[in-house]
Amino acid sequence: MSQTVDRALSILPLLAEGPADLGQVADRLGVHKSTALRLLRTLHEHGLVHRQADQRYRLGARLFALAQEAVENLDIREIAHPYLVDLNEKCGHTVHLAVYEENEVLYIDKVESRYPVRMYSRIGKPVAITVAAVAKLILADLPEGERRALAEKLDYPMYTARSIPNAAAFLKELATVREQGWATDLGGHEESINCVAAPIRGADGRVIAAMSVSAPNVVVTAEELLTLLPLVRRTADAISREYSGGAPARDTPAPHTRAPHTPAHKAP
Amino acid sequence: MSQTVDRALSILPLLAEGPADLGQVADRLGVHKSTALRLLRTLHEHGLVHRQADQRYRLGARLFALAQEAVENLDIREIAHPYLVDLNEKCGHTVHLAVYEENEVLYIDKVESRYPVRMYSRIGKPVAITVAAVAKLILADLPEGERRALAEKLDYPMYTARSIPNAAAFLKELATVREQGWATDLGGHEESINCVAAPIRGADGRVIAAMSVSAPNVVVTAEELLTLLPLVRRTADAISREYSGGAPARDTPAPHTRAPHTPAHKAP
DNA sequence: AATGGCCGTTGCAGATGTTGCAATGAATGC
DNA sequence: GCATTCATTGCAACATCTGCAACGGCCATT
Numbered sequence: 001m002s003q004t005v006d007r008a009l010s011i012l013p014l015l016a017e018g019p020a021d022l023g024q025v026a027d028r029l030g031v032h033k034s035t036a037l038r039l040l041r042t043l044h045e046h047g048l049v050h051r052q053a054d055q056r057y058r059l060g061a062r063l064f065a066l067a068q069e070a071v072e073n074l075d076i077r078e079i080a081h082p083y084l085v086d087l088n089e090k091c092g093h094t095v096h097l098a099v100y101e102e103n104e105v106l107y108i109d110k111v112e113s114r115y116p117v118r119m120y121s122r123i124g125k126p127v128a129i130t131v132a133a134v135a136k137l138i139l140a141d142l143p144e145g146e147r148r149a150l151a152e153k154l155d156y157p158m159y160t161a162r163s164i165p166n167a168a169a170f171l172k173e174l175a176t177v178r179e180q181g182w183a184t185d186l187g188g189h190e191e192s193i194n195c196v197a198a199p200i201r202g203a204d205g206r207v208i209a210a211m212s213v214s215a216p217n218v219v220v221t222a223e224e225l226l227t228l229l230p231l232v233r234r235t236a237d238a239i240s241r242e243y244s245g246g247a248p249a250r251d252t253p254a255p256h257t258r259a260p261h262t263p264a265h266k267a268p
Numbered sequence: 269m270s271q272t273v274d275r276a277l278s279i280l281p282l283l284a285e286g287p288a289d290l291g292q293v294a295d296r297l298g299v300h301k302s303t304a305l306r307l308l309r310t311l312h313e314h315g316l317v318h319r320q321a322d323q324r325y326r327l328g329a330r331l332f333a334l335a336q337e338a339v340e341n342l343d344i345r346e347i348a349h350p351y352l353v354d355l356n357e358k359c360g361h362t363v364h365l366a367v368y369e370e371n372e373v374l375y376i377d378k379v380e381s382r383y384p385v386r387m388y389s390r391i392g393k394p395v396a397i398t399v400a401a402v403a404k405l406i407l408a409d410l411p412e413g414e415r416r417a418l419a420e421k422l423d424y425p426m427y428t429a430r431s432i433p434n435a436a437a438f439l440k441e442l443a444t445v446r447e448q449g450w451a452t453d454l455g456g457h458e459e460s461i462n463c464v465a466a467p468i469r470g471a472d473g474r475v476i477a478a479m480s481v482s483a484p485n486v487v488v489t490a491e492e493l494l495t496l497l498p499l500v501r502r503t504a505d506a507i508s509r510e511y512s513g514g515a516p517a518r519d520t521p522a523p524h525t526r527a528p529h530t531p532a533h534k535a536p
Numbered sequence: 537a538a539t540g541g542c543c544g545t546t547g548c549a550g551a552t553g554t555t556g557c558a559a560t561g562a563a564t565g566c
Numbered sequence: 567g568c569a570t571t572c573a574t575t576g577c578a579a580c581a582t583c584t585g586c587a588a589c590g591g592c593c594a595t596t
Contacts, residue, residue: 001306001309001310001313002272002276002306002307002309002310002553002554003552003553003554003583004270004272004273004553004554004582004583004584005272005273005276005307005310005311006310006313006314008270008273008276008277009276009310009311009314009316010314012314012334013334016334016337016338016341018341019341021543021544022543022544022545023542023543023544031584031585032584032585032586033543033544033545033585034544034545034546034584034585034586035583035584035585037544037545037546038269038270038583038584039270039273041269041270042269042270042273042274042277043273043277044370045269045274046274046277046278046280047369047370047372048277050369050370055543055544058338058341059334059337059338059341060338060369060370061338061339061342061367061369061374061376061392062369062370062372062374063331063334063335063338064335064338064339064374064376064391064392065372065374065392065393065394066280066281066284066327066331066335067327067331067332067334067335067392068335068391068392068393069281069284069285069392069393070283070284070326070327070331070332071332073284073285073286074326075286078287079320082321082322203329203332242320242321244329244332245315245318245326245327245328245329245330245331245332270582270583271554271581271582271583272553272554272555272582272583289572289573290572290573290574291571291572291573299555299556300555300556300557301556301572301573301574302555302556302557302573302574302575303554303555303556305573305574306554306555323572323573
């Protein structure tokens with residue numbers, strides 16, 4: 001580990017507490033002022049710290065830009081894929097990954113069942129939004145107003161007798177899902193197929209994707225499938241953690257809990 | 269300036285583009301792998317980079333936490349936010365807030381349009397500095413010398429036919445903007461999008477930030493958008509007053525704004 | 537006005553940390 | 567099974583970093 005870099009990086013959390021002048025920084029680092037000055041200058045050139053009018057230093061907005069760019073380039077599919085494969089190897093069933101985009105829920109990854117009987121679905125295809133377990137999870141996390149507006153606007157095709165029939169029933173189901181943190185689809189799309197699903201959350205606690213395990217009745221009963229729920233949830237949580245940049249040990253809340261101090265606007 | 273720290277910090281923007289393995293990092297830094305490894309380790313210990321399952325590196329959660337604190341320390345954002353929300357509710361369009369820092373203009377807050385058609389932009393992203401209305405306002409207020417020097421240094425990408433093409437035209441536009449105290453961008457960044465913007469000033473009269481209202485042609489014409497100018501200016505002025513310590517203006521008390529946000533750390 | 541204290545800044549010589557090399561280990565692919 | 571690729575380690579040479587002391591600007595006090 002590099003001492004110089006270590007010292008420089010230690011300045012950042014220090015400044016996060018509030019602006020500080022050169023002397024304060026040097027003191028808290030335990031180094032000579034000239035050393036602190038040099039480190040601060042380097043941080044400054046990279047835009048990580050900003051010098052305000054009174055010559056004190058504070059964190060730079062560039063930090064924010066950096067974080068934002070990183071979030072934008074995060075590919076949930078790439079991160080999740082190995083976990084999906086792993087889950088498939090453990091349970092043998094079809095595993096799906098879905099995201100929300102423009103009022104639709106889309107499958108973006110899939111690992112096929114190892115059983116001969118497979119269900120039909122296609123990556124990139126919009127899911128049956130009113131019945132699919134992954135859709136329920138994602139929509140349940142939308143802001144109240146948006147959720148309601150969307151629910152009213154949707155069609156409720158009766159794929160089977162167990163399909164959700166109307167907006168009221170759908171909203172009620174979403175409330176349940178939101179409460180319990182997981183979802184199922186028991187024959188709501190195709191008579192003989194059941195799914196269990198769990199949400200994947202970003203660092204701010206919002207649901208950014210959902211994953212599910214699906215299997216036809218002829219292979220496992222709904223009850224048997226439900227026994228996989230803990231595993232599915234654990235996997236989803238692991239993906240959430242990885243997506244959020246790892247378990248930062250200390251002061252960041254667990255990825256699957258709602259951050260208490262979530263800011264007004266959220267990263268996409 | 270410290271070479272070691274400089275190299276380490278250069279890794280961050282590199283990783284913001286996407287995950288990279290040790291070799292890639294070493295190559296792009298132009299150093300030996302063992303050197304890159306050490307720097308990455310140090311960054312890792314501080315939580316700024318995260319090692320994913322496939323052993324590649326990406327930016328870590330700690331960076332996001334720091335970024336969060338960095339913006340929270342920008343008290344202009346705290347103060348302005350309710351006004352932005354209020355303005356959005358009055359006109360329905362996308363509202364932006366931007367500040368100047370280290371030769372860049374950055375969006376630091378945004379309230380989304382309530383119309384279905386939205387423009388892209390992201391908080392934290394540097395704005396298109398040569399065409400954005402908010403950038404014009406902020407740069408127009410720089411001291412003569414600095415303004416000219418910056419103008420010469422910039423690139424002038426032709427996003428559209430109406431983009432500002434060169435330093436001379438830019439300086440002329442800045443003079444106009446400085447004179448009139450407001451700015452527009454009429455299709456200079458994206459053909460179909462127009463903006464009107466007004467400056468937010470500190471107690472000493474200097475421009476410390478700028479806000480804008482943006483809308484696509486398909487929703488309102490440029491002329492219609494311009495009728496919002498007085499409202500935008502009034503809002504910006506109200507923010508200026510409150511920021512300068514003046515009593516929060518009574519005409520925009522922001523009735524149902526968010527709860528009093530835990531302020532970060534503010535010096536009296 | 538002059539003085540003293542405070543703080544940021546600079547140049548420098550010595551010492552410490554850093555660098556790149558070469559070799560090892562581990563994992564993957566052919 | 568062997569070859570390849572990649573991360574990792576120990577080490578010696580060296581470049582970089584460190585702390586010191588001195589300078590200069592700024593402000594409040596005398």
